[in-house]
Amino acid sequence: MADHVPLLQGSCFCQAISYAVSALPILSAYCHCTSCQRLTSCPFTHTMHFDASAFTWTHPEPHESQLDFYDNILKPYKRRFRCKTCGVGVASRNSNTNHISIWGATLDRNEDGKILGWDIAKPTAHQFYGTRMLDVKDDLTKWEGYQSKSNRLD
Ligand SMILES: [Zn+2]
Ligand SMILES: [Zn+2]
Numbered sequence: 745m746a747d748h749v750p751l752l753q754g755s756c757f758c759q760a761i762s763y764a765v766s767a768l769p770i771l772s773a774y775c776h777c778t779s780c781q782r783l784t785s786c787p788f789t790h791t792m793h794f795d796a797s798a799f800t801w802t803h804p805e806p807h808e809s810q811l812d813f814y815d816n817i818l819k820p821y822k823r824r825f826r827c828k829t830c831g832v833g834v835a836s837r838n839s840n841t842n843h844i845s846i847w848g849a850t851l852d853r854n855e856d857g858k859i860l861g862w863d864i865a866k867p868t869a870h871q872f873y874g875t876r877m878l879d880v881k882d883d884l885t886k887w888e889g890y891q892s893k894s895n896r897l898d
Contacts, residue, residue, distance in 0.1 A: 751765060751766060752860075761803045761807075761811060765799050765800075770794060772791075772792045772865060773870065774869070774870045775788060775872055790848030790867055799835065810829070811827070812828045814826070814833075822836055834847065848865055868885075870887065
């Protein structure tokens with residue numbers, strides 16, 4: 745069971761749905777793509793990708809009773825899960841890649857509001873920076889698309 749020890753845990757705003765992941769992220773980045781912008785109504789989001797086998801829902805069973813979902817009409821292989829009570833989306837599943845995306849802002853915090861496991865979760869780049877709504881002055885690399893798979897912009 746050592747590979748199922750949770751490394752990161754999170755929940756929606758009202759905590760009616762919650763999850764744990766037991767592996768390191770395949771990708772962790774600030775995403776400036778137009779889908780993230782429109783789906784979250786934020787200028788950019790912190791997204792992490794994991795192998796789906798590392799992800800489990802941790803709220804009471806049956807998990808589906810608290811879960812709403814939305815299948816992206818532009819990418820029908822992507823299903824976004826959100827809380828039926830507070831409406832916050834916490835994860836999406838890509839059935840093509842068998843990856844789960846989690847949004848870093850939903851991770852559990854300590855009393856000071858700091859994300860638990862930030863060293864594991866923290867972004868390593870800005871992706872889809874070409875469609876950014878604002879410039880970010882930091883030390884992370886900036887990419888037109890995915891990190892190391894597209895043109896670097898800085
Ligand atoms: Zn909720
Ligand atoms: Zn995105």
